[in-house]
Amino acid sequence: MKIGILKEIEKNEKRVSISPKIAKQLIEKGFEVVVEDDAGSSSKYKNSDYEEVGVQVEKRGAVYKECDILVKINPFDEDGLKLIDDHHILICQLFHKSNPEIVKQIAEKGATVFSMDALPRISRAQDMDVLSSQSNLAGYKAVIKGAYEMTKIFPLMMTAAGTITPSRVLIYGVGVAGLQAIATAKRLGAVVEATDIRLETKEQAESLGAKFITVDPNGEASENGYAKAASEDYARRQKEAVNNSLFKADLVITTAMVPGRKSPILITEEQVKQMKNGAVIIDLAAAQGGNCELSKMNKTVIKNGVKIIGTTISPESVSTNASDLYGKNMFNFINYLTENNEFKWNLEDQITDETLIVKDGVIRKT
Known part of the structure; x- marks a missing residue:
């Protein structure tokens, strides 16, 4: 053929x-x-x-x-x-x-x-899984893009003029893209935190050096290896748990997508208003509506000093x-x-x- x-x-x-x-x-x-x-x-x-x-x-x-x-x-x-x-x-x-x-x-x-x-998320299909292979690159590139857009450096740096404290990075979604983002941000010297509805991702995130933030999902977390849409109650409790880290973050990367459905809103306009002036959000879920309420696909939105970049990133780049x-x-x-x-x-x-x-x-x- x-x-x-x-x-x-x-x-x-x-x-x-x-x-x-x-x-x-x-x-x-x-x-x-x-x-x-x-x-x-x-x-x-x-x-x-x-x-x-x-x-x-x-x-x-x-x-x-x-x-x-x-x-x-x-x-x-x-x-x-x-x-x-x-x-x-x-x-x-x-x-x-x-x-x-x-x-x-x-x-x-x-x-x-x-x-x-x-493709089903089973071991026999791993070497055919385009979502994983492309998301891996997207996670890496999201951090590089964020580093370019920030006005700070990632690592701790001690100089004669004083000490520069490391940047804080928060990653929503500990799938393939999220894990690569954690690894890349840690290699660049940032303090990294991560959150995911799936408790089974906690060990993976921590093994790469991230602090894991979560609440008990009461069994509603995943289906066939993919994240499920969260209930309103879970979304509220998760938001409260993550807010402290979100408001301190210099860079936020969101990767949460539900196959065949609109991306869940994880960061509202009200939360953006409470984030640090100069913070950057890289929203990798923008093609499906975005994880940030203010995201627009292939556009940069600046709100209250926060730069929100909606993209799929990036395997293309x-x-x-x-x-x-x-x-x-x-x-x-x-x-x-x-x-x-x-x-x-x-x-x-x-x-x-x-x-x-x-x-x-x-x-x-x-």
């Missing part, structure tokens, strides 16, 4: 779904690989880099026409959906619960689509590494689903079942 790597056309998107190194591995597995012209250019991969490993470079229309498997990072756009038909197998982050119209259009074309963001990691996830996923370069279609397998959203025009997951 022939795999087509499509160029991402979303604004500010610089990644590519498969890097030349990963394309070479697919070819060694027996697949033919075609890449859209300049698909990797924003990740600093030239057409010649692909050609050197045996990938054929084609224009967009030819990729759709020639290839059986079409891979992307983001959901397929309107123009792309016009070019698919019933022989295509699509693989991307579809976010099918948020994009029912796209799911419907794929089904109407009789095509098949797997959604990488729907380290696109070379992000593309390579995403591509490795994609390689492992395709390798898992196929045998002798043909799909196994084992619908009793949990990974196949949960990621296969539409098969031959039939919608399986909504």
Whole structure:
């Protein structure tokens, strides 16, 4: 079968779904690989880099026409959906619960689509988990972005002119992004605190040097490895416990997202008013509404001296590494689903079942 790597056309998107190194591995597995012209250019991969490993470079229309498997990072756009038909197998982050119209259009074309963001949080799927690989980079980059936007340095510094006290960093959400943010902020010398609804993350946060702040969630914390939406009572108690640290923080990084739903509001406008003048909030959940009530996607809002930056960060801003990691996830996923370069279609397998959203025009997951 022939795999087509499509160029991402979303604004500010610089990644590519498969890097030349990963394309070479697919070819060694027996697949033919075609890449859209300049698909990797924003990740600093030239057409010649692909050609050197045996990938054929084609224009967009030819990729759709020639290839059986079409891979992307983001959901397929309107123009792309016009070019698919019933022989295509699509693989991307579809976010099918948020994009029912796209799911419907794929089904109407009789095509098949797997959604990488729907992978179950089980050990067998870890090496395919794009949310984890990309969030890892986002957590790192959020701290670097915060350091750039702050007017203070992170570490304790003793000078002849006096001692500079370390900055205080507070991280909401101790998932993959949060853990990397903790580790990065600690390496830079900050005093780090973290909070999460899931009590099982306490040990992980503390092992990286963060003080953990929480209240008893009464069993409402997580579901299938993901955080659940908190009740109003829990949200109130959690807010009271965290407020003291929030009002002292120089940098706050929020990472809390619930799959398929709007991001929970963790920092209200009233809380922002009580934060330190000059504090910075990096809201990584802005694409789903934001964890800060004042966040706006891809914008910087200044309120009472607090700078609130709404972003997804950022795998896009380290696109070379992000593309390579995403591509490795994609390689492992395709390798898992196929045998002798043909799909196994084992619908009793949990990974196949949960990621296969539409098969031959039939919608399986909504």
